[in-house]
Amino acid sequence: MQLTYQPYDLQLKHPFTIARFTRTSTPLMLVQLKHEGYIGYGEASMVPYMGESHESAAAFLNKVDVNRFTYPFNFAEIITYLDSLATGNPAIKAAIDIALHDLDGKIKQQPCWQLLGSDPAKMPVTSYTIGMDTPEIIRQKVKEAEGFKVIKVKLGRDADKELISTIRSVTDTPLYADANQGWTDRHQSLDLLHWLHEQGVQLVEQPMDKADIDGNAWLTERSPIPIIGDEAVQRLADVEKAYGVYHGINIKLMKSAGMYEAGLMIQKARELNLKILIGCMSETSCATLAAAALAPQCDWADLDGPFLTVNNPYRQPGFENGRWVLNSEPGLGINL
Numbered sequence: 001m002q003l004t005y006q007p008y009d010l011q012l013k014h015p016f017t018i019a020r021f022t023r024t025s026t027p028l029m030l031v032q033l034k035h036e037g038y039i040g041y042g043e044a045s046m047v048p049y050m051g052e053s054h055e056s057a058a059a060f061l062n063k064v065d066v067n068r069f070t071y072p073f074n075f076a077e078i079i080t081y082l083d084s085l086a087t088g089n090p091a092i093k094a095a096i097d098i099a100l101h102d103l104d105g106k107i108k109q110q111p112c113w114q115l116l117g118s119d120p121a122k123m124p125v126t127s128y129t130i131g132m133d134t135p136e137i138i139r140q141k142v143k144e145a146e147g148f149k150v151i152k153v154k155l156g157r158d159a160d161k162e163l164i165s166t167i168r169s170v171t172d173t174p175l176y177a178d179a180n181q182g183w184t185d186r187h188q189s190l191d192l193l194h195w196l197h198e199q200g201v202q203l204v205e206q207p208m209d210k211a212d213i214d215g216n217a218w219l220t221e222r223s224p225i226p227i228i229g230d231e232a233v234q235r236l237a238d239v240e241k242a243y244g245v246y247h248g249i250n251i252k253l254m255k256s257a258g259m260y261e262a263g264l265m266i267q268k269a270r271e272l273n274l275k276i277l278i279g280c281m282s283e284t285s286c287a288t289l290a291a292a293a294l295a296p297q298c299d300w301a302d303l304d305g306p307f308l309t310v311n312n313p314y315r316q317p318g319f320e321n322g323r324w325v326l327n328s329e330p331g332l333g334i335n336l
Helices: 054-061 076-084 090-108 135-144 158-169 186-196 213-222 238-241 257-269 287-294
Strands: 002-017 022-035 038-045 127-130 151-153 175-178 203-205 227-229 248-252 273-277
Touching: 002 076, 002 135, 022 090, 022 135, 022 151, 038 135, 038 287, 054 076, 054 090, 076 090, 076 257, 090 287, 127 135, 135 158, 151 158, 158 175, 158 186, 186 203, 186 213, 213 227, 238 248, 248 257, 257 273
Parallel strands: 127 151, 151 175, 175 203, 203 227, 227 248, 248 273
Antiparallel strands: 002 022, 022 038
């Protein structure tokens, strides 16, 4: 097996502002694994708060002995091996995992979603994310979201009500909201949750700091809207910790170290009766199709990466009626 990789900067359509920072691009590492005439594609999307970079990703990949990835792939052993090389680094681990799943599907001549037991008919709608901005730009972004069944709104600063009111002045599309740990006062937050409920907001991600377990649990107990743990839920061990603190969890492949562990997180969440949102970072069609292969097993989806960027190196996947369309091509179904 041969491993190759390429640093890549994914440019965003608009500056992306959330509660704690703004960015205009996202560093990626595009990975290829070649085996017996097949090529598996993977991707690491390394957003700033996760602490990975082109340099850290390359350093990790240089430690990887691909001769250990014998076929048929034992994904449990592979993630244990990758974790033994370095702690953290979930995005670059995800890139390897995604490429191996793509290879597995191509070798078996089956799509990844079928190998993972997903039903395309159960694909949830995916939301279109709007970051914080001026009212004029917000209205422009809402126009760009035409055709989507749900809009996701970034909150967490003093102008939350103004932002929602601006959106509501031009559309009545259902909303998801993500505070990105930006709320600090639980009583004010609860008042805002009731107001957001009246505005048609259907869920709220990570309202308070992930370390404020009592504050998040207090809100969850009283909220009229499902509260979803995001930054608080990274990998499998975090799912059980979310029980009793949130109504549900947000799974992202770039946090879970890939598709294999994301599947385990879905199983554990179902055992605990936790709702599941499958989300993304700023990603190309590669990671989007990897997450879409698992999305039918989830309650909600926020897989809008290719719509928010301008230099996706892969062809746009099929998208109809606000949902990704899973094709029958082997592996992830990526087209260059």
